[in-house]
Amino acid sequence: MHYNVENLFDCRHDSLKHDEEFLPQAVRAWTWKKYYDKVAKIAKVILAASDEQVPDLVGLCEVENAYCLDGLTKYSPLRDAAYRYVMTDSPDERGIDVALLYQPATFRLIGSQCIRIFSEQTIHKPTRDLLHVSGRVISGDTLDVFVCHFPSRFGGIRQSEPYRMLVAKVLRQAVDSLLAVRQNPYLVVMGDFNDSPFSRSVFEVLGAEVRTDKHPSPWKLYNLMAGKEEGTYRYKGEWEMFDQFLVNGNMLNFSSSLYTHPSKSYRLVFPFLLEEDEQYGGDTPFRTYKGMRYHGGYSDHLPICLDIEIKY
Numbered sequence: 001m002h003y004n005v006e007n008l009f010d011c012r013h014d015s016l017k018h019d020e021e022f023l024p025q026a027v028r029a030w031t032w033k034k035y036y037d038k039v040a041k042i043a044k045v046i047l048a049a050s051d052e053q054v055p056d057l058v059g060l061c062e063v064e065n066a067y068c069l070d071g072l073t074k075y076s077p078l079r080d081a082a083y084r085y086v087m088t089d090s091p092d093e094r095g096i097d098v099a100l101l102y103q104p105a106t107f108r109l110i111g112s113q114c115i116r117i118f119s120e121q122t123i124h125k126p127t128r129d130l131l132h133v134s135g136r137v138i139s140g141d142t143l144d145v146f147v148c149h150f151p152s153r154f155g156g157i158r159q160s161e162p163y164r165m166l167v168a169k170v171l172r173q174a175v176d177s178l179l180a181v182r183q184n185p186y187l188v189v190m191g192d193f194n195d196s197p198f199s200r201s202v203f204e205v206l207g208a209e210v211r212t213d214k215h216p217s218p219w220k221l222y223n224l225m226a227g228k229e230e231g232t233y234r235y236k237g238e239w240e241m242f243d244q245f246l247v248n249g250n251m252l253n254f255s256s257s258l259y260t261h262p263s264k265s266y267r268l269v270f271p272f273l274l275e276e277d278e279q280y281g282g283d284t285p286f287r288t289y290k291g292m293r294y295h296g297g298y299s300d301h302l303p304i305c306l307d308i309e310i311k312y
Helices: 032-048 066-074 157-181 200-205
Strands: 002-008 057-063 084-087 097-102 107-115 130-137 142-149 187-192 221-223 233-235 238-240 243-248 265-267 274-276 283-285 304-306
Touching (some): 002 032, 002 243, 002 304, 032 066, 057 142, 057 187, 066 084, 066 097, 084 107, 084 130, 097 130, 107 157, 142 157, 187 304
Parallel strands (some): 142 187
Antiparallel strands (some): 057 097, 084 097, 107 130, 221 243, 233 238, 265 304
16 A cells, blocks of 8 residues: 655654744644544545555555554554554655555565755755665565655656756666566555656656556566556646556466556545545545645545465
């Protein structure tokens, strides 16, 4: 599962970050009551995604710090699920990071790495690290997972595109380095790309194919969300598929130990995650804030899920 949770901040000021908006006396009037309500709502979404068990892996975007993840995994309705987590500690000015929750019984952690984005020429301000996590699954195979949150479209799509293309280039280099050393690679990339599957950053620079080959290549990435109806984020009445799963070709081979298919990737569209779009019509994500005004919802993004069959 992957979920951009829309600004999960605590109510304490971090002197090294620009988190002033999310304080009780600030313009957003972010209080502990609102914080605990939001944590409970995120837990509700993850539990609602469960069938016989909770998702083995949950990628999260826009989490401020480990305190917030401790609150989610240890002191919310999610506590009985016994998740553990790894997260980045990025130089992002607002202090938001990405994280991966995992079930230690089904994903035995091997290691994790934070990948920093360096470029004084291209990035006008620090951006989020990429998170790479490796784990052993119940078949004995190693599964590598990347969690990412590409730079936003703030300032305009065209003006901000070089930032996302740079991050895509760094991610592609990390993927290629991994594929070069893994004997039988299984790879999942999940995140909020702030671009569609057909955008240059994802399709051209990252090289994520939008169609599945008859004989998928272990060295190629394939976008499982390309061509899906609607999307995960809505802007001025138009849906965008910003949240995506990419896998390498091994995972699309039916004879592989870890197998999936584009039909096994989907949005979660529980009724409580949506509300009527009063301005443009139709449904839109029930978000926590509308501008600076507290709205009391879940997130401005919808979560996505991917089912993987493990043969052992």
